[in-house]
Amino acid sequence: MSTNKKKFNSFLSPGHNACAGCGQLSAAQSVMRALTDDTILISSTGCLEVTTTAYPQSSWQLPWIHSLFENAAPVASGIKAALKKKKKKTKVVIQAGDGATYDIGIGLISGMWERNEEIVYICYDTEAYSNTGIQASGSTPWGANTVTTPAGEKSFGSNQQKKDMLKIALAHGLNYVAQSTTAFPDDITNKVKKALATPGPSYIQILSPCVPGWKIKTNQAGEGARLAVQTALYPLLEYTNGELSNSSINKNFKALPVSDYLSIQGRFKHLSEAEIKQIQALADKNLKLFKL
Amino acid sequence: MSLKNNKIKNPVTQPGSALNNKTGDWRTEKPIIDPNLCIGCSRCVKMCPDACMLMKLDKEGKLKAEVDYDYCKGCGLCASECPVKAILMEKE
Numbered sequence: 001m002s003t004n005k006k007k008f009n010s011f012l013s014p015g016h017n018a019c020a021g022c023g024q025l026s027a028a029q030s031v032m033r034a035l036t037d038d039t040i041l042i043s044s045t046g047c048l049e050v051t052t053t054a055y056p057q058s059s060w061q062l063p064w065i066h067s068l069f070e071n072a073a074p075v076a077s078g079i080k081a082a083l084k085k086k087k088k089k090t091k092v093v094i095q096a097g098d099g100a101t102y103d104i105g106i107g108l109i110s111g112m113w114e115r116n117e118e119i120v121y122i123c124y125d126t127e128a129y130s131n132t133g134i135q136a137s138g139s140t141p142w143g144a145n146t147v148t149t150p151a152g153e154k155s156f157g158s159n160q161q162k163k164d165m166l167k168i169a170l171a172h173g174l175n176y177v178a179q180s181t182t183a184f185p186d187d188i189t190n191k192v193k194k195a196l197a198t199p200g201p202s203y204i205q206i207l208s209p210c211v212p213g214w215k216i217k218t219n220q221a222g223e224g225a226r227l228a229v230q231t232a233l234y235p236l237l238e239y240t241n242g243e244l245s246n247s248s249i250n251k252n253f254k255a256l257p258v259s260d261y262l263s264i265q266g267r268f269k270h271l272s273e274a275e276i277k278q279i280q281a282l283a284d285k286n287l288k289l290f291k292l
Numbered sequence: 293m294s295l296k297n298n299k300i301k302n303p304v305t306q307p308g309s310a311l312n313n314k315t316g317d318w319r320t321e322k323p324i325i326d327p328n329l330c331i332g333c334s335r336c337v338k339m340c341p342d343a344c345m346l347m348k349l350d351k352e353g354k355l356k357a358e359v360d361y362d363y364c365k366g367c368g369l370c371a372s373e374c375p376v377k378a379i380l381m382e383k384e
């Protein structure tokens with residue numbers, strides 16, 4: 001099918017069923033630009049998997065496999081073991097949502113990292129279980145309205161803090177850990193290329209605006225993902241051999257107020273000024289933590 | 293277990309066969325590119341979730357963005373990301 005690849009120049013062809021303007025599929029296109037055809041892809045269950053493989057059709061133009069929701073890591077390990085036995089250098093790349101990564105798959109991911117296998121793990125962080133209708137995950141930020149953390153008279157949305165998955169990855173001694181967002185396609189492509197070139201396991205987390213989840217317009221995935229970086233809530237980060245080696249927060253960085261980011265999203269529209277202040281404090285903390 | 297004996301259809305499908313699914317009919321708005329304004333930066337191509345914005349060479353050999361309307365869902369992400377506002381969304 002190299003003709004299709006040529007025409008559309010992507011390993012992830014059009015004709016998939018993701019929502020118009022999906023920030024996850026946009027980011028996935030940037031990931032594809034970093035890959036060669038000597039790659040095997042593993043998907044967990046979630047929007048990227050469901051929308052690209054409506055049987056009997058597939059958008060994938062690379063070898064691709066899906067098993068169970070939680071199971072991408074062990075499936076990748078098995079593929080890696082077979083490739084090793086065959087003495088093949090084929091790259092193995094996992095693509096998973098935040099629910100699959102932060103919650104249901106975390107024990108299995110930990111095992112894969114313990115085994116120190118050269119597998120690139122990409123988490124598309126929509127900050128909720130998007131495919132089943134926006135339930136809160138371990139990645140859902142404080143204050144967000146989801147169907148399991150509904151905002152109303154007695155609740156301001158999620159009362160839990162977003163889990164720090166980068167720290168969990170770093171605690172496993174990964175040589176390459178990075179964070180990006182949909183709004184920075186070249187940054188995503190470069191980081192995936194670096195991860196592929198790093199020996200051992202690597203982890204890349206990409207903030208991916210979800211149209212129904214974030215309650216944004218179909219043309220706002222770029223704006224949302226950009227404001228997340230500009231407000232310092234979700235900085236572009238890179239850790240090489242455990243050390244922070246790159247950050248969007250540097251000497252020249254001037255952060256925008258978090259309200260710029262929150263106000264364009266329906267999932268935060270119920271927040272009071274006091275609550276927005278608490279979220280501002282998180283961004284201010286990031287400004288200190290990640291300054292280079 | 294043999295797939296043949298169990299009369300299970302081969303679950304392996306053709307790569308890129310989703311191209312049969314013409315998502316262009318989802319569209320309610322249509323991106324229109326002004327080639328005179330387009331600076332050929334590829335920002336729209338890189339942001340399109342549907343890989344249906346392409347860069348093509350024009351007669352003068354300059355790169356210009358072009359939409360494949362067979363698949364374009366009309367989300368408008370390309371229009372809002374274009375740095376020179378060369379893409380306008382029009383009602384279908």
Ligand SMILES: Cc1ncc(C[n+]2csc(CCOP(=O)(O)OP(=O)(O)O)c2C)c(N)n1
Nearest residue numbers: 045046047069097098099100128129130131
């Ligand atoms: C064991 C199991 N539990 C629940 C489900 C139902 N399910 C399918 S997709 C999904 C949500 C996926 O969320 P996430 O991993 O965040 O990916 P996203 O859809 O947000 O991209 C759930 C709960 C399942 N398929 N398997």
Ligand code: SF4
Nearest residue numbers: 018019022047210211
């Ligand atoms: S629900 Fe969200 S993540 Fe899923 S396809 Fe739609 S926009 Fe993308």
Ligand code: SF4
Nearest residue numbers: 340364365367368370
């Ligand atoms: S409107 Fe959306 S789907 Fe159509 S070309 Fe622009 S970004 Fe792609």
